[in-house]
Amino acid sequence: MSLLEPGRRVHVMGVGGAGMSGLALWLAERGARVSGCDVASSPVLDELAARRIAVLVGHDASHLAGVDSVVWSPAVARDSPELVAAAALGLELVDRPAALAQVTGATPTWGVAGTHGKTTATSMLVQVALAAGRDAGWLLGAPVLGVGANGHYGADGLVLEVDESYGTMAGVVPEALAVTNVEPDHLDHYGTLERLESAFADLVARVTGPVVAWADDPGAARALAHAARPTTVGAAPGREWRVEEVTLSRDGSRFALLGPGERLEVDLRVTGRHNVANAAVVAVLARTLGVEARAVERGLSNFLGAPRRFQRRGAWRGVDVVEDYAHLPGEIAATLAAAAELGYVRVGVVFQPHRVTRTLALLESFAPAFAGATLVIVTDLFRAGEPNPEGVTGERVATALAARGVVERVRYVPDLDSVPGALSESLDGLDLVLVLGAGDVGHVIGELPGGLA
Incomplete structure (x- = not known):
């Protein structure tokens, strides 16, 4: 059984969460018949209902009528009566990590990972993919400003924010990956920084194509060491791609990106050196994947920022x-x-x-x-x-x-x-x-x- 079988009826528990709502939208646009529930009403549920996804408030076994598969959020208790009933009915039960493993196993995926900056960088990569003329889909933790919601299906593949919380990235298999940074986070799940870094190393090792990392960040550099096709980006000497001539203002950022035999001029509508780093890894990943330089520059200039990011x-x-x-x-x-x-x-x-x-x-x-x-x-x-x-x-x-x-x-x-x-x-x-x-x-x-x- 698979979530991706044509006409599958999929019920998403915890659909009000940022990751789950995007997944519900992606599945629905791909052709699944999707319903969802969460513990309380919210603007997210209203938005899903407006997009013709049947949403329900609360958790109840009655939600499962006619359902083939249940996708559940880590926020849903394993002893939830609705989840217990789904198991008793023999429905396919898929947690979020397993759902993303199915999606990325069947869909060409460009991923962005890191303990922070990944929502911003993923939104940037979406804009670059669109500027390159790709019918791109995406899944990330916030809407892509000026473009659409946090989930969208596209025939030319998926741009994915690779979330490390709850071990979500354990089954994700991107064909290409950008890594922004790796710092202590989600230690309630991983226990130690070493185990968190090991999870990033495992992710990088699974990537079938290029991996690009902001190598000025020590954790990202350590993760990159496990890549089959690594590329370093940074402001420090010795990087394969160098950020230079950075200019920051309250209206945006400008910088030059110098790589083997080429120079990109990047003009952003967002400010901060952290956003320069985000844009640089996205630009290099896109160039490594064959996106034309002018499309990279145009896509990054189209980026309007991400909600609640400066x-x-x-x-x-x-x-x-x-x-x-x-x-x-x-x-x-x-x-x-x-x-x-x-x-x-x-x-x-x-x-x-x-x-x-x-x-x-x-x-x-x-x-x-x-x-x-x-x-x-x-x-x-x-x-x-x-x-x-x-x-x-x-x-x-x-x-x-x-x-x-x-x-x-x-x-x-x-x-x-x-x-x-x-x-x-x-x-x-x-x-x-x-x-x-x-x-x-x-x-x-x-x-x-x-x-x-």
Whole structure:
């Protein structure tokens, strides 16, 4: 049995999640009859319903009538009555890693992997593929701005964000791969950095074609050592492709990319050296796959950014407000570095730590990441459904920041509803407010007194 058999009736449990909603769209556009359910209604479910995917709220065995296969999210408990009923009925049960293994095993796939930057880089690669005239499909964790939703079927293959969470990438088999970076993350699943790096090494070793990595990142360089056809990209000497002549502004980035016998001029509408690195690995992967240089340049110039990735939301009382998904120390440091390079001097940060296990594993790494911030307001954790038997709160992060003395002012404001008031009291002298986190901290922006200009 296979999810990809013509006319298959597929039910997706946890369809409101970023990865699962995109998969549901891809399967539906490919020809499957798709339904889905999740624990609560959401804008994502509304969008799926508008695209004629039958969506249901809650988990119930009645959802399984007429279904051939059930695809389930890691967020769904194994003892869910609906999942138990599906097993009793003898339906094909496919978790997300196995589903992606089926998809990539039958579909030519260009992948993007890395512990951060991969949604942005995948969106860039989609734009490049479209600029090259390919009927490309894609699966990633956010909509492709100006193009479409987070999932789309295309006859010429798939551009895939290769997600490492929950071991999802274990069965993925891309024909080509870009690696942005490899840093500590998802240690609740992998246990140690060594096991995480081993998973990336296994992924790279499975790739049947070229692998391109930002070799200035040590973890990405170590993963690249396992590739059959490796290519290095970076700003450091000795890379096969070099980034040079970088110019950053609040409106975008420009750089030259020099490779064997050629030079590309890249003009991005997004800023930051991290985005320069993302664009560089995408450009080199595309060139390695035979995409014409002008199509690469055109596709990257078409990239409009990704939601919650240094996304300017407006100005509040004369202070710019930017939202970013950054929640790992490396991402936070990169976001603050981008702000500094754009001329922002006194930066206030609202930070919502994400997950209990991640907060505990990375606690000592947060303080250096925030170095240079003027103010950091830390909220309580966004637990993402994780148990919290020890009662860990965001105060642990705030205390660690205050103890290191790398930030002028640190405040712990556990309740998101109280953040706008606390930020209002501390706004004087700031020229930028960054709202950082992978949870629901962005709601704070809509509650700022007086609204955004």
